Amino acid sequence: MKSVDQALQESEQAMVQRSRHLYNASTDSSAAEVIQVISRAFDILRCFNSRTIRLGNREIAERCNLPRSTVSRLTLTLTNIGQLIYLPADQKYRVGPQALSLADALRDNAECAYPPGDRLHTSEHVTRP
Template sequence: MDDNTQALPAPRNPNAKEDRHFVTALARGLDILACFRSGDRLLGNQELAERSKLPKSTVSRLTYTLTKLGYLDYVDHRAKYRLGSASLALGSAMLARMDVRQLARPLMQELADFSQGMVSLGMHDRLSMIYVENCRSQTALTLSLDVGSRIPVATTAMGRAYLAELDAPEREQLLDKIRLADEAAWEQAQQGIQQSLQEYQDLACCTSFGSWQKDVNAIAVAFKPGKGMAPVSINCGGPAFKLAPEFLLNEVRPRLLELVQRMRHSLGTHS
């Protein structure tokens, strides 16, 4: 199962040209860095142009600048780029200040051992959720995803739980970006999202039973960790033949909700 199938980056702000504070060159440079996904070792200008939807000539100038600044390294014999130390330092600094990861990991591992699935903590980025922590059972056959992997917001339990936890204006803004990114798939995606929002009211969690990949089942809960941070999501999922919907809802869901409640208590945030 490949987590690299989702197109990146997300559509830029449609009103960017009308916003005098918006720096287009900076946004394009960040778009280039966002093209690197979990499992990508090297990318060339052509691949970056395809992923970023920018002209190759623009990409060439951006990669040159990013290399000079240390955000990319150029591998001469392959004529391709990899993330440089400056980019890695940014990510490491972000992960290091996330107390929620250290608090969540032992609780996530406990749930992974019980469910024989994979339990992951994710944050939102553009049209994706990015895994920032991951726990597997020692004996489980689980998904080939790890820290840094991206999964789509619209069709996954993790992404849908994040949507449900957002304030209404923020949710509508993100839904509009999802619609603009793929008009053809929007009707089906919208139906799944609306169903999940109702699930969040009824079950306090969101589900994805074959919505993202037909042979993958998962449930997820999101919460706000405080300190001004955006919501984060914790999911439990795995191959459908191992994790049936009934097991996830009846056995895993109460434990997942308890995990999140313990996290809120430890972080000093309210339910």
């Protein structure tokens, strides 16, 4: 089992790596305006997938290499704006209606860009009438 000092050191190393990455991105003209809190919020949302429907702050913090206090503040904010839903009985979060609405809008836009039957839209193994 990790000692408290080891856990703190690992957390600090992860934050240093993230800071270096953000600093390097800020010197690149294409990524000059990376806003750290927004990047972290999207990192949290990306933790949820078809295999991982419910996550607690500890699990999110481990996946994102963020301090639990940061994750707690971000999950609270994401919950308040409908991106996440808190499940009190499980003490976990799941994707909320606003995030699902955004996903639907992205899917609809992709279908407009690549209409059904388009080679980029369909799988090689699927035939359409």
